Amino acid sequence: MKYSSFWRLHDKLEEGIEQARLAHRGYEKKGGGEGGRYLPPPVRNGSIHTSVRLACAIRYFAGGSPYDLMGKYGISHTVVMESVWYVVEAVNNLQEMDIEYPESAEEQDKIALQFKQVSLAGIDICAGAIDGILIWIKKPAMKEAAGAECGQAKFLCGRKGKFGLNCQAVSDVRGQILDISIAYGGSSSDCLAFERSKLFDRCENGLMKNGNVIFGDNAYLNTQYMATPYTNVSGIELQNQR
Incomplete structure (x- = not known):
């Protein structure tokens, strides 16, 4: 995949990947007021960018080992597999990527x-x-x-x-x-x-x-x-x- 193609794909999936992450993180907002006053769980090495999650998923689908991806991006095995499923969910929810035999x-x-x-x-x-x-x-x-x-x-x-x-x-x-x-x-x-x-x-x-x-x-x-x-x-x- 060309570098420019990767970023075009990322632009289409970025929002969906983040929505999938938020939906599956298992953390509830608590406190008073609209949306609550809370702090999200701490991330030890900082937040993981959606581009990293997409790169992990593409390499995994191509046959790459999660253990190689762990060393490449400095993330855990769990994060690699979570990223794969976040990308799958983002693709499935993007109508533009629906595959259906043409009617006309x-x-x-x-x-x-x-x-x-x-x-x-x-x-x-x-x-x-x-x-x-x-x-x-x-x-x-x-x-x-x-x-x-x-x-x-x-x-x-x-x-x-x-x-x-x-x-x-x-x-x-x-x-x-x-x-x-x-x-x-x-x-x-x-x-x-x-x-x-x-x-x-x-x-x-x-x-x-x-x-x-x-x-x-x-x-x-x-x-x-x-x-x-x-x-x-x-x-x-x-x-x-x-």
């Missing part, structure tokens, strides 16, 4: 045209490609699983042997995410996870325009708005019969 036929046609330009077969109705990915997590505690109203095993992907969340994402030809949903644990199939998404409901209610469809692999079902591969395209079974 013009936008869908534009996406389809981009796919057509790289299609050797001249396919001109692909207005997005969908696939699932396992977002790895540590094994959730019993309490965390109970909070999600399911057992720990629901987060285990048997095929990959890892705990995680089933993420469904639609992208354009450049890989830019057009829609994203995380509603199920890693044990869920892509088809079921997609049918739990908001995008599925929108598609069922006529989201796709001008004959455009989303392309997916054979983990999904062939419908009026979803194109999946035909079976035996390579003709292997026919060859074996000969």
Whole structure:
């Protein structure tokens, strides 16, 4: 990320990060008068700037270790992880950063045209490609699983042997995410996870325009708005019969 890009992102998230910090600090205003007369809890090494919290979150999301960030910024492990969640909350509350598949036929046609330009077969109705990915997590505690109203095993992907969340994402030809949903644990199939998404409901209610469809692999079902591969395209079974 360029230095200028970081600060543009910070300007958008600064207020949300600070609001998240204040909401989660667990300190009540006390005393008389409007807002009370009080002193906030002391900060041993001074206040931590929102830019530091954003930098910690970005580096953590890129795979950085919280322990490296502790040494880099002179903060505790707790502060690093708190900063990550403050940034997550700030992003989730910023409407400008909502990711939702476009409703308009013009936008869908534009996406389809981009796919057509790289299609050797001249396919001109692909207005997005969908696939699932396992977002790895540590094994959730019993309490965390109970909070999600399911057992720990629901987060285990048997095929990959890892705990995680089933993420469904639609992208354009450049890989830019057009829609994203995380509603199920890693044990869920892509088809079921997609049918739990908001995008599925929108598609069922006529989201796709001008004959455009989303392309997916054979983990999904062939419908009026979803194109999946035909079976035996390579003709292997026919060859074996000969």
